[in-house]
Amino acid sequence: MSTTTIAPSAKLWGGGKSPFNVEYGKLMMWYFLMSDAFTFGAFLISYGTIRFSSVGWPDPNKVFKSYPFAGESANAPLVFVSIMTFILIISSVTMVMAVQAGQQMRKQAVVLNLVLTIIGGIAFLSCQAWEWNHLFSEGAWWGRNPFPNADGTIASTNFTNYFFTITGFHGFHVFSGVIINIVMLIMTLTDQFEKRGHYLMIEKAGLYWHFVDLVWVFVFTCFYLI
Amino acid sequence: MEHTAIHTADHAAEARKEIWKITGILTVLTIVELGLGFYMMNVPLDEHSKRSFIKGVIIILMISKAFYIIAYFMHMKYEVKNLIMTTAVPLTIFIWFIIAFLYEGNSYKNLRNTYDGHFRDRKEIMAPVREKEAVKEIKAEQKPAE
Numbered sequence: 001m002s003t004t005t006i007a008p009s010a011k012l013w014g015g016g017k018s019p020f021n022v023e024y025g026k027l028m029m030w031y032f033l034m035s036d037a038f039t040f041g042a043f044l045i046s047y048g049t050i051r052f053s054s055v056g057w058p059d060p061n062k063v064f065k066s067y068p069f070a071g072e073s074a075n076a077p078l079v080f081v082s083i084m085t086f087i088l089i090i091s092s093v094t095m096v097m098a099v100q101a102g103q104q105m106r107k108q109a110v111v112l113n114l115v116l117t118i119i120g121g122i123a124f125l126s127c128q129a130w131e132w133n134h135l136f137s138e139g140a141w142w143g144r145n146p147f148p149n150a151d152g153t154i155a156s157t158n159f160t161n162y163f164f165t166i167t168g169f170h171g172f173h174v175f176s177g178v179i180i181n182i183v184m185l186i187m188t189l190t191d192q193f194e195k196r197g198h199y200l201m202i203e204k205a206g207l208y209w210h211f212v213d214l215v216w217v218f219v220f221t222c223f224y225l226i
Numbered sequence: 227m228e229h230t231a232i233h234t235a236d237h238a239a240e241a242r243k244e245i246w247k248i249t250g251i252l253t254v255l256t257i258v259e260l261g262l263g264f265y266m267m268n269v270p271l272d273e274h275s276k277r278s279f280i281k282g283v284i285i286i287l288m289i290s291k292a293f294y295i296i297a298y299f300m301h302m303k304y305e306v307k308n309l310i311m312t313t314a315v316p317l318t319i320f321i322w323f324i325i326a327f328l329y330e331g332n333s334y335k336n337l338r339n340t341y342d343g344h345f346r347d348r349k350e351i352m353a354p355v356r357e358k359e360a361v362k363e364i365k366a367e368q369k370p371a372e
């Protein structure tokens with residue numbers, strides 16, 4: 001007589017084993033990212049609401065048209081910000097490769113890809129620092145908006161307030177992501193993960209880093225494109 | 227044992243191929259977005275429906291980029307359904323959140339345009355020409371005279 005065991009459904013929880021099939025830390029990272037998505041979502045929706053309640057809004061192509069080492073007459077809208085976008089996408093790709101190398105326990109590849117990701121993050125932050133500095137030199141800051149509306153009428157300070165608050169909050173996330181990745185790099189180099197026998201920590205740091213890239217997709221579209 | 231090794235090597239190669247495929251898709255989507263952005267620069271401000279249509283297309287591209295990042299880079303596609311549901315279902319509140327707040331913002335604008343004289347007048351006030359640009363314009367005017 002054969003004992004029949006009821007195979008738990010792979011798709012839905014049948015009880016008896018972990019319903020999510022991931023470790024605790026990773027699950028909590030997902031929930032943290034979900035709450036962070038609500039924070040960013042609320043910021044962006046607030047921006048959208050104010051924009052919908054205004055009769056005019058500055059033209060992003062006239063505001064963000066410069067790039068480093070350019071003269072006063074630089075007129076290259078979207079160029080610098082698209083470079084920033086690609087830097088973040090590429091750093092996300094190297095992060096996926098670090099995670100995959102970790103799953104295969106290839107320490108050297110993890111180190112290499114983490115270093116590349118950190119470089120990408122620092123490059124992005126440097127670009128943002130330049131852009132903030134440039135806008136500040138043009139007279140833009142919280143509470144100060146030198147840019148007129150697209151139709152030439154006088155604009156409120158909402159535009160700069162939202163721009164600096166939201167890109168600043170995103171930039172702070174990039175900054176903490178770089179710090180987390182540096183910690184991961186140090187832990188990899190000191191063989192902490194080799195001793196544990198797994199690189200699961202890198203996967204959690206990776207989730208955070210991809211989230212930063214994900215938020216930039218929205219920030220980039222909302223502030224620079226539309 | 228040997229079989230497993232080959233299997234993992236296969237799996238790794240496949241995973242790497244997938245990363246490059248998704249990178250390609252994200253790059254193409256971004257380039258299309260930028261192309262639309264450049265195209266929109268030449269669309270006059272008063273062609274509202276055309277501009278709104280392009281913005282709508284850009285937003286659809288943005289959401290598909292977000293999907294590819296979450297599904298493949300963050301590996302969500304390969305997690306069990308319960309995990310997908312516990313994060314995706316709460317986020318559906320954004321559907322209401324976005325529609326309700328943008329509608330409310332628009333309604334506030336219309337109400338102020340109807341009843342608030344100061345708000346109505348404000349949209350007629352032209353911004354002062356900025357110093358640097360004014361100097362540039364003066365220079366441009368002076369040049370032919372020289």
